[in-house]
Amino acid sequence: MSAVDWSEGAHRAIARAGIRLLAHVPDAGLSPLLARCGRDPAIRLVGLADEREGPALLAGAWLGGLPGLLACQSSGVGNLVNMLGLSAVGRFPLPILVTMRGEWGEQNPWQVPMGQAVPAVLAAMGVRLFSLERAEEAEAVLDGALGLAFGSEQMVAVLVRQRLLGAKRFRAARASVP
Amino acid sequence: MSAGLDRRALVAALVARRGSALLLAGLGSPAWDLAAAGDHPQHVHLWGGMGGAFAMGLGLALARPDRRVVVLTGDGEALMGLASLATIAAQKVRNLALLVLDNGVYGETGGQPTATSAGVDLAGIAAAAGFPTTRRLENPEQVQATVDLLLEAPGPVLVQARVEHRPLPLVLPPEDAVTEKRRLRAALGVGEAGAR
Numbered sequence: 404m405s406a407v408d409w410s411e412g413a414h415r416a417i418a419r420a421g422i423r424l425l426a427h428v429p430d431a432g433l434s435p436l437l438a439r440c441g442r443d444p445a446i447r448l449v450g451l452a453d454e455r456e457g458p459a460l461l462a463g464a465w466l467g468g469l470p471g472l473l474a475c476q477s478s479g480v481g482n483l484v485n486m487l488g489l490s491a492v493g494r495f496p497l498p499i500l501v502t503m504r505g506e507w508g509e510q511n512p513w514q515v516p517m518g519q520a521v522p523a524v525l526a527a528m529g530v531r532l533f534s535l536e537r538a539e540e541a542e543a544v545l546d547g548a549l550g551l552a553f554g555s556e557q558m559v560a561v562l563v564r565q566r567l568l569g570a571k572r573f574r575a576a577r578a579s580v581p
Numbered sequence: 582m583s584a585g586l587d588r589r590a591l592v593a594a595l596v597a598r599r600g601s602a603l604l605l606a607g608l609g610s611p612a613w614d615l616a617a618a619g620d621h622p623q624h625v626h627l628w629g630g631m632g633g634a635f636a637m638g639l640g641l642a643l644a645r646p647d648r649r650v651v652v653l654t655g656d657g658e659a660l661m662g663l664a665s666l667a668t669i670a671a672q673k674v675r676n677l678a679l680l681v682l683d684n685g686v687y688g689e690t691g692g693q694p695t696a697t698s699a700g701v702d703l704a705g706i707a708a709a710a711g712f713p714t715t716r717r718l719e720n721p722e723q724v725q726a727t728v729d730l731l732l733e734a735p736g737p738v739l740v741q742a743r744v745e746h747r748p749l750p751l752v753l754p755p756e757d758a759v760t761e762k763r764r765l766r767a768a769l770g771v772g773e774a775g776a777r
Contacts, residue, residue, distance in 0.1 A: 424640075424643065424644075447643070449639075449643070449668070449672060450668070450671065451636075451664075451668055452664035452665070452667045452668050453664040453665075455632060455633070455636075455664075456633070456636035456639075456662075456664065456665050456668055457636075458630075458633070459630060459632075459633030459634070459635075459636035459637040459640065460636040460637065460639055460640040460668075461640060462633075462637055462640060463605070463636070463637035463638060463639060463640025463641035463642075463643075463644070464640035464641065464643055464644045465640070465644075465762075466625070466637075466640070466641050466644070466762060466765050466766060466769075466771075467640070467641045467643075467644025467645040467648075467769060467771065468644055468645075468766065468769060468771035469640070469643060469644035471640070485630070485631075486630055486632070486633050488629050488630060489627070489629060489630035489633055489637075489758075492628075492629065492758045492759075493758035493759060493761075493762050494758075494759050494762070495762070
């Protein structure tokens with residue numbers, strides 16, 4: 404993990420883009436960003452029961468002039484796939500921040516199938532993909548992704564890679580990981 | 582086939598009293614009902630995204646606290662969007678009302694029974710979630726009072742209206758969601774560069 408906190412640059416880009424609504428299903432990897440945005444009086448946090456609510460919620464908010472961002476763990480991407488059709492057909496700007504599991508040193512095998520499928524699933528639905536692997540690049544990557552989403556009415560996802568977030572430790576690493 | 586209210590008359594009664602309220606119709610029969618009541622820039626019709634109408638209404642209500650937002654949808658979609666009752670209750674949105682046109686069946690797919698036909702009480706679920714105002718509407722004499730409730734009672738409101746299941750003329754709304762989006766944003770005075 405990097406000494407730089409990726410959530411700091413991410414929040415700067417989010418604030419600069421005028422994001423007022425952060426819809427989310429929590430994830431350990433997201434918690435620094437949720438805490439930072441929660442301290443920002445300009446941003447309303449909306450906790451979702453299901454990631455699938457996110458594209459619909461953000462579409463409604465956009466109709467009323469309120470720009471938003473959806474944040475969730477990679478497993479949640481599987482929950483929202485059909486609802487992306489609403490964003491696509493209405494050309495609603497939809498930025499999604501995905502904290503990745505199941506890829507870099509993952510110790511929970513249940514996270515692997517969906518985590519590994521995230522890029523292909525999102526790409527198949529027409530979501531434009533950005534990858535955030537270094538904390539120092541967070542602000543620039545978010546700037547680019549949010550600019551594309553709102554400037555061109557696109558669905559975009561920033562995948563915050565597990566290499567940056569660090570793997571959740573369930574057990575001591577074995578000397579030789581197969 | 583089943584007893585219940587005339588759904589088109591109920592929706593027409595809501596539209597007649599709408600005023601500045603924004604009306605969002607979920608996919609299938611509710612969208613056709615709203616179209617049958619006459620098209621308007623304050624109306625949005627969904628053709629898909631099943632389960633998303635409640636959440637979309639929440640987003641609109643959060644964005645526009647100065648406006649009443651009424652979501653009209655069927656029992657099938659309401660059942661798929663149950664999680665959003667919790668999300669909406671937690672946000673305590675005073676300006677959001679949900680009208681479930683409950684005919685007890687999946688009308689667009691051949692009339693297969695939904696869980697409400699087995700007695701599942703959507704108004705009761707909403708009340709348990711924390712909605713301050715919930716009603717079951719079955720009596721035609723209570724339609725006007727229920728419309729008042731949808732437009733004025735402290736939200737979030739959920740009304741589960743028992744409507745009849747019978748074939749109705751198909752009245753199709755505009756199918757271009759981008760056009761509907763732009764006309765509503767124009768009606769609300771929201772510029773296309775709103776995020777920047």
